[in-house]
Amino acid sequence: MLGKPHKEVAALMLQLVEDDASTEQQIIKEIALKTKQFLDTLEGIIPQGESVIDLETVQAQELPPAMSRFLWNLAIAEGKAQM
Numbered sequence: 001m002l003g004k005p006h007k008e009v010a011a012l013m014l015q016l017v018e019d020d021a022s023t024e025q026q027i028i029k030e031i032a033l034k035t036k037q038f039l040d041t042l043e044g045i046i047p048q049g050e051s052v053i054d055l056e057t058v059q060a061q062e063l064p065p066a067m068s069r070f071l072w073n074l075a076i077a078e079g080k081a082q083m
Helices: 004-019 024-045 055-059 063-076
Strands: none
Touching: 004 024, 004 055, 004 063, 055 063
C-alpha cells in the first residue's frame, strides 16, 4: 500500500519528467533533495544522543499512520532501527 510519502515522491518524479526543461541532473538533484528531507525528518525524531530509534518512539510522534510506517521502514533500511 502506498502512503502519502510514496505519492509525494511519485508526484515529484512525474512533474519533473513531464517538464521538458528538466535535465537528468535536475531530476536527480530534486529526488536527492526529497530523499534528504525524509532522512532529516527521521533524524529529527531519533532521541538526542541516540543513533537508533525503536518503533514505539516513531509511533509516539503522532504522525499520520502512513508517515509513521514510512519512517519506520526508512529507519530499518538505513540501519537506524532498534528491533
